[in-house]
Amino acid sequence: MTIETIDGVRGDVYTRRWVVETILTLTGFTSDRDLADLTIVEPSAGDGAFLGPIVERLLESVRLHGRPVSDLSGSLVAYELYEDAATQARQILRTLLTEGGVEDGQARELAQQWVRTADYLLDEQEVVADFVVGNPPYIRLEDIDNEVGAAYRTRWWTMTARADIYVGFIEKALKSLRTGGRLGFIVADRWMKNQYGAKLRELVSTGGYAMEQVWTMHDVDAFVAPVSAYPAITVIRKGEQDAAVVIDTTSDFGEASAAETTSWAIGAEAGERFETRGAQGAVLDTWFTEASSWPNGTPESLKLIAHLNQYQGLRPIHDPSHGTTVTIGIATGADKIFITKNSDLVEEDRLVPLAKSRDISTGTLNWGGTYLVDPWAERGRLVDLSKYPRLRSYFESHHADLAKRHTAKRDLSRYYKTIDPMHHDRIKRAKLLFTDMRTQLTPVLEPGGVYPHHNLYYVISDVWDLEVLGGLMMTQMAQEYLAAHTVKMRGGTLRAQAQYLKRIPVPSPREIPNAAATALRQAFRDGDRVEATRVARPLYGLSAKEWDWVGQISG
Ligand SMILES: C[S@@+](CC[C@H](N)C(=O)[O-])C[C@H]1O[C@@H](n2cnc3c(N)ncnc32)[C@H](O)[C@@H]1O
Incomplete structure (x- = not known):
């Protein structure tokens, strides 16, 4: 099997001791507890980076609780695919045990019982775990022998074709947990954002699990060899979701900061914030339940998103049942043919003024004189040529x-259709226009008369004064919502995908007091984001205290 990126040949980059200690403490695997009665699983042991500290804590626990070492035989279950690494791990444990005063014969036996040479994802023996900890291998499924890959996929439904095998490790680990048990992994955080993680997010969101800790450690020196795998310390409990700690780190984060951060993170309560060398953290009241996407960003912006998700009275801007829609402009499949500047090209009533993204690049609409050659009669029907x-x-x-064109092939008698039909009734309606790529969400009012091209999104509404809505779209709340749900391109450009643009939360237009509406309208006209945010703040239920941390979000 070939193994991608970080891990040499086997997915075997080993974890630094301070990271292991952090994970053990965060999961509650501490020697003051009577650990002999509990079970900890290490699914991909390597030569024992986790096993050493685990066994040290086990020995300390039996000492503190006055129990014999023989009580520990069922307390640890470790897997390692490769015999040489497993042998090395057993040897390390044996030495550790004898140094701790255990007779060599017993030490050898315990080490033998604890470390299995087996494939964690295929091993049949059921182990119910109180803790599953480790650093699972990071190997793309497509880089694994086909038969093995297929066997993994049949057993672990979250492993879709493009998944990495760590996804299966998380699934199996979660399913093995006893109620109240915890998974603590240092593992790539891609599953929280990417398509291949969708089923795993669904499992966590709907399967009775709670995200407890997410420590993003992209630039941290956490492994004995350099990696490029976007790692995060992730702790998930089997149980009901309540508060979740999020930590963001820089390359300055290390052993000393980790100890301080750990003691804060364990006792932290909803609403608290934290900062130390190389790390900042916040406690969210809850985690994000919608499996389709979990937002990403700094602890502050995640906190804001969590607030927006929970605050009563906010609804997604796209709300057809209440008269507001967000739509993408018309795609033709042949712009060179359907778009023209020649106002005399065909019959006059077959030319519709078209708004292109460059027409709004200055923040106001300057129609560039292009037309769409319009093949449509009423909705869904083409004109009789x-x-x-x-x-x-x-x-x-x-x-x-x-x-x-693909769109024409299905019915060649309709060869002159554009991909999307034209909604003629929308031409004369006022719209708010947005381009799909911009560093900031910048709504532009179009009073009616042009039709948007497909690189523009547009809002039309029966209920909104579009200038007031425009003011709301310029706020930091809207900006952060979009930024946390979209892919940031190089240079910080946001890709405003329609699905997220549609979900930007806004208050009900009826609930906006007249004075606030007037001020929002003015802020929109002035292009004044700070004022729009200030005026909108109470409408989003953001008190002065909450505003403090929103204010700390850096652009
Ligand atoms: C990233 S290393 C982590 C090792 C150790 N836990 C640490 O943190 O340093 C992953 C280990 O998983 C092992 N491994 C790979 N696939 C496995 C599988 N299907 N079952 C069990 N172990 C596996 C690799 O050989 C490697 O030693």
């Missing part, structure tokens, strides 16, 4: 190019 001879001859002159 016999009634439009110039249009017909224009389309016929481009027949070959139009007919080879």
Whole structure:
């Protein structure tokens, strides 16, 4: 099997001791507890980076609780795929035990019982765990022998084709937990954001698990060899979700900061914030339940998103049942043919003024004089070309190019359709326009008369004064919501995907007092984001105290 990126050949980059100690403490695996009655699982032991500290804590626990070492035989279950690493791990444990006063024969036997040479994902023996800790291998499924990959996939439903095998490790670990038990992994955080993590997010969100700690450690020196795998310390409990600690770190984060952060994180209560060398943290009241996407960002922005998700009275901006829609502009499949600057190209009523993204690049609409050659009669029906001879001859002159488009192939009699139909009733309606890529969400008012091209999104509404809504779209709340749910491109450009643009939370227009509406309208006209945010703050239930931490979010 070939193994991707970080781990040499086997997915075997070993974890630094302080990271191991941090994870053990965060999961509650501490020697003051009577650990002999509990079971800890290390699913991918390597040569024992976790096993050493685990056994030290086990020995200390039996000493403190006056129990014989033989009581520990069922307390630890470790797996390692490769015999040489497993042998090395057993040897290390044996030495550790004898140094701790255990007779060598017993030490050898315990080490033998504890460390299995086996594939964690395929091992049949059921182990109910109080703790599962480790640093699972990071190997793309497609880089694994087909048969083995297929066997993994049949057993672990979260492992989709493009998944990394650590996804299966998390699934199995979660499913093995006793109620109240905890998983503590240092593992890539990609599953929390990427498509291949969707089923795992669903399992966590709906399966009775609680995200307790997420410590993002992308630039931290956490392993004995450099890695490029976006690691995060992740602690998940089997039980009901309540507060969740989020920590963001820089390369300055290390052993000393970790100890301080750990003691804060264990006792921290909802609403608290924390800062130390190389780390900042916050406690969210709850985690994000929607499996489709978990937001990403600094602890402050996650805290804001959690607040927006919970605050009563906010609804997604796209709300057709209440008269507001967010739509993407028209796609043609052949812009060179359907878009023109020639106002005399075909019959006059077949040319619709088109708004392109460059028309709003200055923050106001400056129509660039382009038209869409419009093939549509009323919704869903194409015009009868016999009634439009110039249009017909224009389309016929481009027949070959139009007919080879995917959208035309299904019914060649409709070869002159654009991909999307035209909604003529929307041309004259006022709209708020947005480009799909911009460092900041910048709504532009279009009073009616143009139709948006497909790289623009537009809002039309029966209930909103669009300038007031425009003011809300300019606030830091809207900005952070979008930023936390979208992929940041190089240079900080946001890709405002429609699904997230549609979900930006806004208060009900009826609930906005007149004075606030007037101020928001003015802030929109002035392009004043700070003022828009200030005015909107109470509408989003953000008190002065909460505003403190929102204010700390850096652009
Ligand atoms: C990233 S290393 C971590 C080792 C150790 N836990 C640590 O933290 O230093 C992952 C280990 O998993 C082992 N491994 C890979 N696939 C495995 C599997 N399917 N079952 C059990 N172990 C596996 C590798 O050989 C490697 O030693």
